[in-house]
């Protein structure tokens with residue numbers, strides 16, 4: 001579903017109602033590694049996280065993904081509009097989030113926050129005590145708004161500056 005510019009501007013202006021709108025109009029789901037929906041997520045990640053920096057996922061990049069959890073948000077037309085990966089450590093105390101991305105025409109509408117809050121709730125259900133991630137500097141303030149704190153020094157990954165961030169649950 002493509003939103004008109006007018007709709008996007010209206011939703012951006014009415015912050016409280018836009019959050020309510022997305023909470024009722026979208027669906028959160030975990031998808032199976034290797035499924036059709038997993039492949040859609042992979043395409044979204046490739047298009048938005050790798051192609052803009054001139055890179056592409058390699059077999060080596062993807063080889064551990066079978067051991068990770070794959071979450072997404074569907075729009076009202078059941079099309080994928082956001083996704084993120086979660087890796088739980090052996091004793092289920094820590095979760096590493098990876099490669100969060102919201103499809104560009106849905107950015108700024110509360111979808112990223114919604115996806116994160118659903119995954120955080122899933123983590124709490126497992127008994128996870130801490131969530132960590134490596135944030136692109138361009139997304140650092142987004143994670144700050146979700147309650148994450150910076151930890152450590154900046155480093156380069158896939159050509160971009162990143163910083164480790166954590167949140168204690």
Ligand SMILES: CC(C)(COP(=O)(O)OP(=O)(O)OC[C@H]1O[C@@H](n2cnc3c(N)ncnc32)[C@H](O)[C@@H]1OP(=O)(O)O)[C@@H](O)C(=O)NCCC(=O)NCCS
Nearest residue numbers: 100101102107108109110111112113135136138139141142
């Ligand atoms: C970063 C990203 C996941 C955020 O998702 P989103 O749906 O656009 O974010 P939301 O609309 O849920 O925003 C939640 C809050 O964070 C803020 N925010 C969102 N992106 C931000 C950014 N890049 N910098 C600063 N603040 C940001 C919003 O203004 C909003 O603040 P508010 O609650 O005070 O209104 C999304 O913009 C994206 O996919 N970016 C490109 C890929 C990327 O950088 N992924 C992160 C890899 S580490």
